[in-house]
Amino acid sequence: MVGAQAVDIVHVTQAFRSGGRDLPVLDDVTLSVGAGEFVALIGPSGSGKSTLIRLLAGLDRPLFGAVHVGGERVSGPHPSRALVFQDPTLLPWRTVRGNVAIGPQARGLPARDARHRVDESLELVGLADFADVWPAQLSGGMAQRAALARALVNDPSVLLLDEPLGKLDALTRRSLQQELHRLWRNRGFTAVLITHDVSEALVLADRVVVLSPRPARIQEVIEVGLDHPRDQSAGAFIALREHILGLLDEFAPA
Known part of the structure; x- marks a missing residue:
């Protein structure tokens, strides 16, 4: 499954301005991820994992270094890179179908093509029967499935996952781990996952x-x-x- 490099992070350093001084976040990070590979990022809280994901998504730019996806330098968001957050962030005034349709509508797809993509994406995550339900009526697991459908509707080559299962109960989390693995195997996208759960990282990556x-x-x-x-x-x-866990224990405060 893994072939050419889908993601190249090259000597990336990032810092943010805080209180009149630069706050260093990433220090000379270099990493390549092969096409179709599943990679998990794990580390202490505040270590810059989400910053790295935002750079891959094109939401921020590095202070030094470069990020390339599919051989192209990342300079902003693109439909080929989809991001799923810890919170589903569904728009409460749109149905499940309406939320998933945001991407195709933003790209200006004809209504018929957009509807076909949305229906296909909802079918993929098992929400076809809930297309016309409002977000407030969904369980946490179903809301996260809707967020996954919204990310997959544009058929991204890279799926970026910022702790998408972090707030779910154990049974729902296990079920969605299996679902995420199935989607990855069937769709062939490259996945980069942030998680604090070592077992989850090892189950998926x-x-x-x-x-x-x-x-x-x-x-x-x-x-x-x-x-x-x-x-x-x-x-x-x-x-x-x-x-x-032994590596992470080395980072714990004395």
């Missing part, structure tokens, strides 16, 4: 990238190398989890 505390550097890149579906009780899985 081909590689797990461990970031240091801010200003973030890449501490280690772990090749998971386990067949799907992954058994969390298996010795190899537990060993990988303990290794990553």
Whole structure:
């Protein structure tokens, strides 16, 4: 599945202005992600993971270095890169269908083509029967499925996931992990996931990238190398989890 590089982050340094001084966030980060690969980013809170995702999405630009997606330098948002946040951020005055239709409408697709894409996307995430429901009527898991449908409707080559399952209960989270894996396998997009859950990273990702505390550097890149579906009780899985937890423990305050 993995071929050419879909994502190239090259010597990226980022800082923000705060209180009249520069606050360093990322420090000389270099990472390549292959086309069709699933990579998870994990690290201490505030280590710059979301900043890195925003750079990939084109919402911010790096202070130094460059970000390339599909061989093109990222200079702003693009439909080929879709971002899913921790909160579904659905517009309450639009139905599920209306929320998913935002992308096709913004691109100016003809109404018939837009409706076909929306119906297909809702079918993908199991929400075809809830197309005309309002966001307030959805459970947390269903709302996040709607957010996924909204991200997938433009058939992105890169899906950026900023802790999309972080606020869900354990059973719903497990179900959506399986759903996310199925969508990734079937659609073939490149995925970059932020998570604080080491087991989640190991369940989903081909590689797990461990970031240091801010200003973030890449501490280690772990090749998971386990067949799907992954058994969390298996010795190899537990060993990988303990290794990553050990790295994160090194960053904990004394």
